[in-house]
Amino acid sequence: MLLALAMGTAANAGMAASAQEGAAPVPEASRYTFFVGFGPGGVPDLAARLIAEKIQARHQIPAVVVNKPGVGGMLAAQDVLDATPDGSTLLSVTPAHATAPAVYRNLRYDTLKDFAPVTLIGDGxxxxxxxxxxxxxxxxxxxxxxxxxxxxxxxxxxxxxxxxxxxxxxxxxxxxxxxxxxxxxxxxxxxxxxxxxxxxxxxxxxxxxxxxxxxxxxxxxxxxxxxxxxxxxxxxxxxxxGVPGYEWSFWYGLLVSAKTPPEAVARLNREVVAILHEPDIQTRLGEMGVAIAASSPEAFQALLTEEVAKFKAIATAANIQPN
Missing domain, CATH: 3.40.190.10 (Periplasmic binding protein-like II)
Incomplete structure (x- = not known):
């Protein structure tokens, strides 16, 4: 599933070093908000909190996590799209973000077109x-x-x-x-x-x-x-x-609105990838069974595209009817 990310991950090793040595910080804002479409305690929540804490400590800018569970994460996703698209509002996602097109008939947004990937965080x-x-x-x-x-x-x-x-x-x-x-x-x-x-x-x-x-x-x-x-x-x-061909991982990543300026997305990518390469973050996520898989935005987009197609095929074969 994550083969497409290998090149992006390798490329970002250099980005991580650059960011740690003083690359441009995240876009200027008075506050950063990470929306999570699930309750507290899970990986998408805890990963967002770890990253938010680092951003706040680095730049002395408030960075908060808002849990808004419901409808497979769609409520949180809509809040991100409704916010000012300046790179200060992020969405913490799981595969549920990619299952939505196969499950919901009248999505208010396009899963692949209305969001810009920042980076994959990891998978377990x-x-x-x-x-x-x-x-x-x-x-x-x-x-x-x-x-x-x-x-x-x-x-x-x-x-x-x-x-x-x-x-x-x-x-x-x-x-x-x-x-x-x-x-x-x-x-x-x-x-x-x-x-x-x-x-x-x-x-x-x-x-x-x-x-x-x-x-x-x-x-x-x-x-x-x-x-x-x-x-x-x-x-x-x-x-x-005895079940050949079966593999499944739960991946985790960050998105912003697709209207976010590309330079803001690039800066966020450098910042978050650098954070993910910090030893204490790797340890904390590793304790949750999450292997760091920091990626380029392009590699994460490729994964999302692949996942959406896969989930639609599973839904068709299983006769999972859209709501």
């Missing part, structure tokens, strides 16, 4: 988890049971049309199984249902699952990335577990 793998008391042995066993009794097994998601829903639907398609979707309002609720044993499995962001796995409240069947995770060294990848 998904993890397929089951209740601690589940009798499912491994990923192959889950697939076997689902094929034996189509439609009996259930999975939770953070809501219809969200990235966790699409992650599970792609798994269903790749594995050739039929399972019942049980949507909830947010990742926390979806995870609670797995802990309580009221659903059979979910495909969760690594950051949401790792502590529950370590505490023995859920079991991890497989990691939906290309490699094993240090905290779960014995947990195989999904392809190793």
């Amino acid at each position: 793998p998904a993890v397929v988890i089951v209740p601690a008391a589940s009798t499912v042995v491994d990923m192959a066993d889950l697939v076997r049971r689902a094929k034996a009794e189509p439609g009996r097994l259930t999975y939770s998601s953070a809501g219809v049309g969200g990235s966790t829903h699409f992650a599970a639907e792609l798994l269903r398609q790749k594995a050739g199984i039929e399972v019942l979707h049980v949507p909830y309002k947010g990742v926390a609720q979806a995870m609670t249902e797995v802990v309580a044993g009221r659903v059979d499995f979910t495909v969760a962001p690594y950051v949401a699952a790792v502590k529950l796995v370590q505490a023995g409240k859920v079991r991890a069947l497989a990691v939906a990335g290309k490699q094993h995770m240090p905290e779960m060294p014995d947990v195989p990848t999904v392809p190793e577990s």
Whole structure:
């Protein structure tokens, strides 16, 4: 998924060094606002707060984070578009930003044309988890049971049309199984249902699952990335577990209005990429299972374009109807 970003990331290593040595700061403003379309505590919120704290400390300019959850992040996105497009108002996004065109029939904005990418922040793998008391042995066993009794097994998601829903639907398609979707309002609720044993499995962001796995409240069947995770060294990848071709990551990035002057976007990119390369930021995000993947705006735009097309294809195959 992130191959297109490799060149942008490498190119920005030089930008990071330049910014750290005194490159032009973010555009002058009296205040910087980071809108997050989700509640406090998740990666898009915490990453925005880390970056905002750095900008405030560097330039003695107030930088605040505003959480405005609802409608898959669309409310926050609209607030960014309604603000003055001078580079002082940013949107912290996840794959939910790219699922919106496949889920909502009457979007008030164009996901790809109305926003200008600043940079990708990073990404973290998904993890397929089951209740601690589940009798499912491994990923192959889950697939076997689902094929034996189509439609009996259930999975939770953070809501219809969200990235966790699409992650599970792609798994269903790749594995050739039929399972019942049980949507909830947010990742926390979806995870609670797995802990309580009221659903059979979910495909969760690594950051949401790792502590529950370590505490023995859920079991991890497989990691939906290309490699094993240090905290779960014995947990195989999904392809190793018998579902070839399945990979999923939850990425995080920053956007501004497409009306923002290009020079303001460029300065923001240099500033944020430099921040992301600071050791304490890498450590903090790494603790959340997020690998830094700072990119050029062009590389992030390429990823968004690819993701929008992918999610539309998943929605069509899964018969996810736009609202």
